[in-house]
Amino acid sequence: MTGLPSLLLVGGGRMGSAMLAGWRERGLSQAIVVDPSAEAAKLAGPNVTVVADAAAIPAGFAPEAVVLAVKPQSAAEALPAYARFAGGAVFISIMAGKTVEAVTRLLGVPAAIVRAMPNTPAAVRQGITVAYAAEAVTPVQKALADTLLGATGEIAWVEEEGLLDPVTAISGGGPAYVFLLTELLEQAGLDQGLPPELARQMARQTVIGSAALLAASAEDAAQLRIAVTSPKGTTERALAVLRADDAWPKSFREAIQAATERSRELSA
Numbered sequence: 001m002t003g004l005p006s007l008l009l010v011g012g013g014r015m016g017s018a019m020l021a022g023w024r025e026r027g028l029s030q031a032i033v034v035d036p037s038a039e040a041a042k043l044a045g046p047n048v049t050v051v052a053d054a055a056a057i058p059a060g061f062a063p064e065a066v067v068l069a070v071k072p073q074s075a076a077e078a079l080p081a082y083a084r085f086a087g088g089a090v091f092i093s094i095m096a097g098k099t100v101e102a103v104t105r106l107l108g109v110p111a112a113i114v115r116a117m118p119n120t121p122a123a124v125r126q127g128i129t130v131a132y133a134a135e136a137v138t139p140v141q142k143a144l145a146d147t148l149l150g151a152t153g154e155i156a157w158v159e160e161e162g163l164l165d166p167v168t169a170i171s172g173g174g175p176a177y178v179f180l181l182t183e184l185l186e187q188a189g190l191d192q193g194l195p196p197e198l199a200r201q202m203a204r205q206t207v208i209g210s211a212a213l214l215a216a217s218a219e220d221a222a223q224l225r226i227a228v229t230s231p232k233g234t235t236e237r238a239l240a241v242l243r244a245d246d247a248w249p250k251s252f253r254e255a256i257q258a259a260t261e262r263s264r265e266l267s268a
């Protein structure tokens with residue numbers, strides 16, 4: 001197994017800590033996390049040091065990769081402190097919307113930048129990251145980013161940076177839609193009079209089991225759906241409601257469009 005590169009993680013919040021958990025499972029060589037929050041201090045452990053500020057990074061630490069995982073709104077304040085690593089490290093920005101051009105401007109120096117969009121299943125190495133490498137990224141740096149991002153799940157590369165906006169809407173935010181579906185299934189169970197514990201158990205295990213079946217099966221999602229849908233049966237009735245033109249197809253189209261637009265708004 002290839003070792004993971006030494007890295008500096010800027011922002012150990014929900015996504016940063018999820019990636020770190022995935023890297024830990026894989027076997028991390030050396031990481032420094034910069035994050036001022038008390039919660040992030042708990043991320044310290046074998047091979048992982050947490051500091052509150054960039055000024056506390058030990059002199060001489062030369063990360064191979066700098067992962068920018070602060071909120072897009074914190075970027076202007078946070079990024080300039082890391083310009084000094086631009087000579088040696090590849091920068092991997094996971095900030096929603098922020099373009100390579102914006103990250104370069106905020107760093108204040110030319111840098112090798114990969115713009116990537118992971119998702120929180122990275123914590124259990126079941127994530128998907130879609131990434132774009134800017135021109136300044138060398139093949140060695142791209143391979144290094146591929147190793148790091150691929151250590152938390154699947155990785156795909158795109159040649160067109162603009163695709164990262166719909167990617168952010170679909171796979172970046174996607175786990176939230178699946179968790180909402182779980183919540184709605186549970187609520188529907190309660191509405192039908194099921195005991196709360198049973199409604200919760202059914203909703204969770206239905207989503208977990210369906211995902212596992214999708215992962216294990218050679219069939220695609222549509223075939224697996226058809227296998228549940230007996231002609232003239234109960235599921236057919238439910239799907240007629242959900243698949244009506246003004247129901248899920250419209251909602252998903254509009255939701256993904258809204259999130260894609262928000263990603264574009266966050267670009268600068």
Ligand SMILES: NC(=O)C1=CN([C@@H]2O[C@H](COP(=O)(O)OP(=O)(O)OC[C@H]3O[C@@H](n4cnc5c(N)ncnc54)[C@H](OP(=O)(O)O)[C@@H]3O)[C@@H](O)[C@H]2O)C=CC1
Nearest residue numbers: 011013014015016034035037069070071072078094095096
């Ligand atoms: N959550 C997700 O599912 C995904 C998020 N992303 C992207 O990841 C990035 C982080 O999102 P998320 O983890 O959800 O957000 P969080 O708010 O959970 O994490 C950001 C962390 O950065 C810390 N922070 C704030 N300022 C600084 C600073 N100057 N230096 C270092 N750390 C700082 C915050 O501390 P404090 O709370 O004290 O401000 C917080 O712990 C965003 O850009 C987002 O677009 C990408 C893919 C998926």
Ligand SMILES: O=C(O)[C@@H]1CCC=N1
Nearest residue numbers: 096168169172173174
């Ligand atoms: O909601 C957000 O802006 C981030 C990006 C994708 C998931 N979370």
